Amino acid sequence: MQKELQSNIKSLSLLNLVAVILAGLTALSVYFMYDSLKTIESETKMRYRSYILAEQVRQSSDQLSLMARAYTVTGNSKFLDFFNQILAIRNGEAPRPENYHRVYWDMLMPQSGKAPFPDGEKKALKDMLSSIGITHEEMQQIKLAEKASNDLTKIEYAAFQAVENEAELSLTNERVAAILSLYSDEYFTAKSEIMSHINNFLFMLDYRTEQRLNSVTREHYLISLFSFCCFITILIVLFFISRLRKSLNYLYVSSLEAEVAEKTASLTEKNLQLEESMDLMAKTQKYLMEAEKTAALGRLVVGVAHEVNTPVGICITAVSYLEDENKRMGKVLADKRVSKGSLEKYVHTSEEISLLLHSNLDRLAELITSFKQIAADQHCDELRVIKLDDHLNDIVKSLKSESKHKNIEVVSAIPEGLQVQSFPGTLCQVMTNLLSNAIFHAFDGDFDEPRIEISAKSEGSAVLITVKDNGSGIAEDIQDKIFDPFFTTKRVQKNTGLGLYAVMNLVTQKLKGTITFESSEQLGTTFYLTLPNLNDEQV
Structure with a gap:
């Protein structure tokens, strides 16, 4: 399976490389296609401008004939001025x-x-034609048309001379001859020669610009076709990539399932050991509870039960969390959405829980070994000096899985060397309940950097322990009920409502201390635990 997996991975890498290359070619072809469109637009504009200038060549000849005939017939000097202006504008002199x-x-x-x-710049018509890139042959036709136009102007200027020689407007023989010269066969022949050269110029211009435009259009078509082919090829490659990825996912999931099955078998074995230890502990607790149905029961079946509850609670929490992880991983496997990262996270979490189970099972075994002595000694939760920094740090570590599950940072800031003489098992249960309560209740919803801080300091002969969170706080209308037995805001989640009630009883009855709190909605809650240094007489 591994060889097949490696082979498919190589094929997938190659197809991905082909897809990237095709995507690059497609992008490049689209760029050239856009550039060719701009070229087509530019050539179209140039062709239009060429037609405009070519039309001006013809119009200037017609306008000169019009002004010459108007002046010859009317003798109005403005038409002669117009005639001269047309020539000056055409030659770039005006x-x-x-x-x-x-x-x-x-x-x-x-x-x-x-x-x-309004008037613009001085531009000769020949210069304007040169600026649009007409060929030498086309320019020759323009020059021939200009030469024929100059010959035509000789006839027109001769007619102008005859009109100027007349003192007043009258139809003399000379004036009639001047008018007829502008409608003579010689005049029309010269005019025809001009138009012939202009026609040749227009034909050559039209042919050249059409060929250029056709060439650019053909180039654009070929680029577009290439781009389309690249796009279709990309779709085909992506289809094969999709199929290959499905095959890879199947092989990868099969490999992961085998590994998960192996880990699950190992964890199942550890769970059986845990269940055996819990059964033995339950039998021992039952024996102790029978032996002390009165006061001993109120003190949680002497100190042994307190010591046992901590590792048992940790093991139960670890197993519960492990079950959640197994369900989550099973769902991921069923949906075939497993990834290397999620599996590595699952394996890492399983290893952590396994280590946690090992350490606490070892501790349970040690406690169970001493149960005979504990059953005979009502004061097994021995009064001793507790190093608070080590003791509370161990409790924080034991709840790491719960806090990590909800992304809550638990910080213990206990001065080194701070001590109190009390019952370590009872104190452990109290702090575990307080921290678990904060983790479970204080951070419903989304919070930025959820945090629980544990601090302690000396206050006279006593020690003040503070547990502070930045969670949602306790509603004002229920603050006087939180220490009541069976009171809970999460009954639907099978919460018994005995956590803070047990804390209150243990602190006030066993530890001879006090517990108070301050809370504001959306600002958090702070519990203040005051513990005296106990002696044998107080106990």
Whole structure:
């Protein structure tokens, strides 16, 4: 299976590389496709501009004929001025009006006519044609048309001379001859030669720009086709990648299932050992409870029961957490969403719980070995000096799995060397209940950096232990009920409501101390535990 897994991984890597290369080619082709579109747009604009300029070549010839005939017939000098202006604008000797390719001179011919557009820069028509990149052959046609136009102007200037020689407007023979010269066969022949060269220019321009536009369009089509093929190929590669990943997931899940089965078998064996220890402890507790049905029962079946409850509680919590992890991993395996990270996390957690179970089972074995002596001694929870920093740090460690499960940071800040003479088993149960209560109740919902702080200091001959959280706090209307037996806000979660009630009894009756608290909603809760240094007489 491992060889097949490695082979599939290599194939997947190769397909991923192919997909990346194809994606790069597709992106590059899209870029070139966009660039070709811009080229098509540019060529289209250039073709349009070429047509506009070519049309101006024809229009300038027609406008010169129009002004020459108007002046010859009417003798109005403004038409002669228009004639000269048209020549000057065409040759770049006078400013070229803006939008000159539109209707311009027809707007000036009436008596009250005005220029429709303002003047622009001086630009010769030949220079404008050169700027758009016309060929040498095309420019030759323009020059031939210009030469023919110059020949035509000789006929027009001769007619102008005849009009200028007339003192007043009258149809003399010379004036009639001048008018007829502008409608003569010689004039039309010269005009026809001009238009012939312009037609040749237009044909050559149209052919060249059409060829260029067709070439760019064909290039754009080929790039688009290549881009489309790359895209289709990517889809095909992605399809095979998807199939290969499903195969990899199946192989990977099968491998993980085998490993999980092996770990589960090991944990099951540890659970059996734990159950045997718990059965033995339950029998021992039952014996002790029968022996002390009165006062001994109120003190939790002497000190042995207190000492036993701590590792048992830790083991039960660890097993419960392990069961949750097993269920979660089983669901992940069933959904085939398992990943290497989640499995590594599961294995790491299982190893931690196994170590925790080992250490506490060893401790249980040691306690069970001494149960005979404990049963005979009513004061097995011996009064002794407790080093609070070591004792409370051990309690925090024992609850690590619970706090870690809810991402709560538990910090113990106990001064080194601070001691109190009391019952360690009872104190352990009290602190375990207080911390578990904070973990379970204080952090419902989302909290930024949930935190529980444990601190202690000397107050005269006593010690003040503080347990503070930054959780949701206790509602004001239930603050006077939290130490009542069987009171709980989480009955639906099978909470018995005896945790803080047991804490109150143990602190006041066994430890001869006091417990108070302060709480504000959304700001957190602080418990103050005052413990005196006990002596034999007080006990």
